[in-house]
């Protein structure tokens with residue numbers, strides 16, 4: 001068992017999805033937000049429809065996608081603030097993606113680590 005607070009699961013149509021309890025803000029009770037590992041982005045789903053097809057991720061599948069799961073874990077742990085510095089929306093309440101460039105969480109407004117690091121470079 002790992003110490004992760006999120007669950008890696010498998011859906012026959014969506015592929016590997018991550019259910020993260022901290023990313024369920026701002027949703028109706030019948031909704032759930034899942035992070036699709038293949039697309040590196042989160043989407044909101046109707047819980048009753050999607051959850052009935054979700055199964056535990058097999059060890060082999062898990063091992064094959066360890067890098068992507070790692071990328072998610074890193075992006076999640078590296079964010080300095082729980083909300084977007086640009087639009088102030090909480091990351092737990094938006095369908096965020098993970099930036100392929102800076103490997104940080106990217107808000108729906110398009111803000112990720114790329115923007116803030118270039119700002120820092122200019123300021124320095």
Ligand SMILES: [Zn+2]
Pocket residue numbers: 084085086087088089107108109110111
């Ligand atoms: Zn934002």
Ligand SMILES: [Zn+2]
Pocket residue numbers: 099100101102103104112113114115
């Ligand atoms: Zn970026």
